[in-house]
Amino acid sequence: MRIESFAAFEGYVEDARARFAARQSEVLVCCGTGCLANGAAAVAEAFAAALEGAPAQVKTFTKRTGCHGFCERGPLVVLRPAGVLYTKVKPRDVAEIVDKTIQGGTVIPRLLYKEPVSGQRIQHYQEVPFYKHQTRVAMRRIGLIDPTDIDDAIAHGAYRGLVKALTMTPEAVLAEVAASGLRGRGGAGFPTARKWRSCRSAKGERKFILCNGDEGDPGAFKDRSIMEGDPHSVLEGMIIGGWAVGAHEGIIYVRDEYPLAVVNLTLAIAQARDRGLLGSNILGTGFDFDIRISRGGGAFVCGESSALMRSLEGKVGEPRAKYVHATDRGLYDLPTVLNNVETWADVGAILEHGGAWFAAMGTEKSKGTKAFSLVGKVKNTGLIELPMGTTLRQIIYDIGGGVIGDRPFKAVQTGGPSGGCVPEALLDLPVDYEKLTEAGSMMGSGGMIVMDDRTCMVDVARYFLKFLTEESCGKCVPCREGLHQMLVIFDDLVAGRGKGGDIERIERLSRGMQLGSLCELGKSAPNPVLSTLRYFREEYVAHVERRECPAGICRDLTTYEIMPQTCDGCHACFKACPVAAITGKVKELHVIHQDKCISCGACYDACPTQAIRFLPKHEMAARGVA
């Protein structure tokens, strides 16, 4: 059904709201990728089947929503209107939930989230610390709506920002976005309004609005969740962008590894066209804007703007010099605005609530909220959104619940392969673009990887180098040859083949790559190296000069032994060892056989009495133990 005017849209919203308000009770089953992997689809089916035959007075609808964020505890189920959150729900729990909670009105304590410190069970999802500290803008509707139903999105506020924008002049829209202080959420933080303004003033009739959904950093999944969980927020932002800059064509570049995002976006586009919110003569205003999807072929570098545009043109996705901005000559050499998924998702909310509302959140130069994927050695893994300026400590401890096993915190890696590691001393750093850059890291894709004391920083840097070595397109010398040679040096370091002068060679090469590389992939590739060198130089020195890995991670430098006075013969190490290098009977002393041990550390992590210690291989060798 086409909506032909603003007045008709208001009527449509009322209808949709009334329809959803009539649903007295809903079961929201998280069908984000994490929960689906844990069996959420079967849970949703079980609810649908169980509720179909339920008596009319407890008419409850089952809704498959996007990612609720709390992936660690999935599959997640929220019961509305009570707001009860059940975690790790299995299909076999469904009958009990329907019986006791939906029909009986009592909660099932076993399925509630247990606060790890107090041991208290928390009933309402908004009381769970993971959710309590969040402010959601880009992710405002994710988890509340069925992403495959545009009416659900509209009932929850979708396209209100667009309606407002279309009643304003493009100049006024630009001013509103400028007032919000919104900066690019892809990581570089370029002021969005300034980008739009240059494109608007660029010469040419044909202009493009692009959405970068090629999120590829290890550990990052915020864009994925937005595209999967609320595709309309992306479409709405892009249409507003088109109105502001005078473009009529939009393309969403999505990685093909995100199949659910492709499906949900495709559906959303079809439904928006059907309602007259996309296509020609949007809402009867005479404004035309359409969006299509282009699926990426899997190259990480295609997330770089110029490579992305080449890929869209059907050429090999390799970067080119950007001395002329894409806003002047971008896709097909025509004026182009490229923004990240999260940036587009923010735009609708900014138009709806006003730039000042957005700018009231955040820090001096970084306004609004920011989505992060919180992963690694943190208790509450998941997807979060918070006001800029929230400290790393708040993120990792208040929301993340601290380090797994309450081990000592060592560092947090932000910004993916272009970012860096921030040490414990900087835990009170307010997270914004400037502060992270000053600390030698960057905002990047919003990935946050928490690391505990069982992390070797040389090994971490090597991991990112290896990733980038495989993803460098190879067009320019400093990135192609530089990354390869850097990885050669790091391979030597972790294998105990480090040489004097290695650290200096690393620094010199890093500088050459930063200055000489063609695109940001190569320019920022040394960041993980330089930030770990800056905060953990001693670990590098230990690897080079003493052939030791202080964290006991690098296998070629580390051996493990059982301390006889502490071992109580619990047999845990025996079970953990993947290569049967440990012998010993229950309640007797266990022994690690060095000839078989592969130094993986599984026994060390499994031992409940800390009876296993690691030591440098050369020390063990000096003892003459075989």
Next chain:
Amino acid sequence: MNTEPVGVVTMTIDGKPVKARAGAFLLEAARAAGIHIPTLCHHEALEPYGGCRLCVVDVTEEGWDGWCKMVIACQFPVKDGLIVFTNSERVLETRRVVLDLLLARCPDTPLIQGLAARYGITETSYQRNPEPTDCILCALCTRVCDHIGVSAIATVNRGIGREVAPPFGEAPPDCIGCLACAEICPTHCIPYTTSDSSRTIWGKTFQMLRCPACGRAHITVEQARHFAGHGGVSESYFTLCDACKRTQMAATFQRLQALPTASAGGGR
């Protein structure tokens, strides 16, 4: 390009005032002013590529408070008032890193050895390529092939595994055997053989067209067909070799000059 700027801009390169054609790139402007900037992947006939990074220079402008931006001369557009440093310490250092890396890749290649030596590098600081190659991946070969309209070869694979190859590593079906790739290669590392009867390159063998006048094998059959198809001339145009065509044309002119009417109406 949408609009071609017209006119002349004035810049300062290494302290020397330089005038340049608006719309030109820095490299062209510097070379016209006699200022040398090294390059490995640049060729006047082809679009700038920006792969070798050897032509890095520092640029700044009035009002930048001395802050410099490092750019590549082959792709950075000239601009009025631009101040360029082609030999600042960090420019030289970046070139040294690039050449050091290239010397590790191509330790036995005279062109790289010579350039590196000019920047004080005789031995690479990095791991010497266990399988030395002469290919510096400047992509001049693939770009000239594209330029001719053939695109028989391309760069394949990513990162350090990148190489120049025909599709699937097999004899390229589109190759016309023109040798442009081999001729443009700055390190002469594309092997080929050519004789009066046949030519072989990229694993594909071509039959040669012989000039009926001098007997020299001057072009492949596929080449004649390609140029006839793209140049608006007939294939028979390529029957004679260029030298014999010139000889024939000269003879025609001589004949025309010998004609009384032609000499009377002369003065060309």
